[in-house]
Amino acid sequence: MPHRRKPYPRWTAAVVAALVSAAALVVGVDPPPAGAATGSAGHRQNVEYFPDPWSAPRQVTVTTDTAGTTAPHARTASPAAGAAPTVRALQQTGPVSGRLDLVVLGDGYTAAQQDDFTADAEDKLDQIFRIEPYRSYRGLFNIWLVDTPSPESGVSGDPTADVRRTTALGSYFFCDGLERLLCIDPDSVTRYAAAAPAADIVFVIANSAKYGGAGYSAVDLPPGTPFHGVATMSSDNDRSYLIGAHELGHSIGHLADEYQYAGYGPYPSADEPDAANLTLRRDPAAAKWHRWLGAQDPTGSAVGTYEGGGYYETGVYRPTETSLMRDLSSTDFNVVGREAMIAGFYADADALTSPLDTARPVASARNITVRLAPLTGLARLRLDWYVDGKRIPWAAGRMTVTPRELAGRRSAHRVTAVVSDRTGAVRDPAVRQAASNSLTWTVR
Ligand SMILES: [Zn+2]
Structure with a gap:
């Protein structure tokens, strides 16, 4: 169940290179590639960036080749030969075939810090599962912790771009030069996540007090990746949990981003978006969420059609003034998002x-x-x-x-x-x- 980011093509290296060189001309069609484009052979992929814990995220393209020279990359440690990672069930409510399996990995925790990792993971999960509808539906999840001991404590790019550490998953801030963008080595994450009995969604918690994170949806991960998405977040920042909560909105609820970019102008397609929380129909009675029309929403406004969303400013509408899918200053899904999340829970899990x-x-x-x-x-x-x-x-x-x-x-x-x-x-x-x-x- 990939998160469909409809207006975008799949980002092959060639397409990205073309867009990067034409970036100034294509504003209004594609998200702005971030950081310096060097034309190196590094693999580039689309990720979601959370520059500030109180504002809207944005989409960026980054170089993820850890051997590349275009970013201050971390070093990824090789797992000990022959040693299977330790897996623990933080919560197991049913068989993997009937549950959403959430796998949590730590990075930048040494072998002696695995208890810190467990405490940090429980803390993040408790915060996320305080938000509806996660709160009510937590029982549809199995939650697996995989120990990923790192040679060094902490992750690269913390506190400054020149700091490099060797860690299990290669996490690093300043990904593509963006301070709060916390990237990982997708191959290492995939390898460790495979140690869990099943993986629908993966969280990576980086041992750091610096605010940051990233969202990788399925279409942005290497081909054949078995899970729907990866969210990264720092351990000791009290708002980084919202990154995980937002990213699950994409990977479980197939929700679109409700934010927009200044200067992006009109929505570029006449096709109704697939996501439950965007429509091209201005008439509220014709919106796909018409059954909620006028409902007082937990995010503060009444459900209607609010112009702007899916990165565009006009010709596209979202259900409420704000929500967790628009801006991290809002800590709730709107009722339309909640309904889509519940549909997503049941698409992967059985009560x-x-x-x-x-x-x-x-x-x-x-x-x-x-x-x-x-x-x-x-x-x-x-x-x-x-x-x-x-x-x-x-x-x-x-x-x-x-x-x-x-x-x-x-x-x-x-x-x-x-x-x-x-x-x-x-x-x-x-x-x-x-x-x-x-x-x-x-x-x-
Ligand atoms: Zn998003």
Whole structure:
């Protein structure tokens, strides 16, 4: 589920080189490449930059070749030969097949500082999971910590550009000359993340008090990368968690950026954007979020159509005045973003799981046990049971049943458990439908 940044082509080196040389001419079409363009052979990729903890992020292209000479790169340490990284479950609420698997890696923590890494990771995650809808849906996540001991403590570019350290993931500030841009070596991140049982999303926490971070979405990572995105953030800055919260908005909710650049002018396409939080329709009643129209939003304004978003100033509209997808001074998603996030959670995770294999027929007297993810707050799970397609009202909410008791005097051929989420945070019937999952067993 890649984050679709629709107006942009996939950035091949040739395209980037062409854009860099033509940058002054193409303003209004593509994000401004940052830093000095040197024309070196280094691999360039698009990342999201968070220059200030109280303002809008922006998109930049950077050189990521750690062997290159165009940036004050870190040195990436090779993992000890043959030693498998240690993986710990910070939270495991269900099987990897039924959960969103979030992998957290530390960088710039020595072997003796792994407890610091754990404490920093828990701290960042607690802050992110205070934001709705992460808060209510935390139970759909498994969270894995992978120990990534570094030879040196701290990361490159902290406090100044000339500082270089050898670390497990090669994190460095001043990426492409941008002080707050905290890049990583994607190959090292991919290698360590593979140690976890599964990886849908990866966070990298750099051992540093300096504010900074970056967002890499799937389309910007090397081909074949198994996860949807990487967010980097510094450990000891009290607002760097917002970088992770924003980036998950892209990788889980497929949300667009709601910010715009001065001078970018009109939206360059007549095609309605795919993202749930941008529209070309000025008439609020025709906006894709029309079901939320006029709702008082947690971000402060009422839901409507506000001009500007997706990097452009006119001809494109966002749902609210501000939100976490527009500006980090806002620490909430708007209700449209929340709904898209919930849809994204359920695209990768199931609230209903069972230890009993559905591929094998069960005896009529066999106990069928199901489990519900431990959701709270906004979530409203309802569990129903069906025998051969007929709902059995008295069994609603039962966690263990037998086909025989459900069927009564009739015979049962198929038993189905269905969980649906009646949350008030979803208004789109298609999302409501997707926020439901079922398990069916054949009775022998
Ligand atoms: Zn963004």
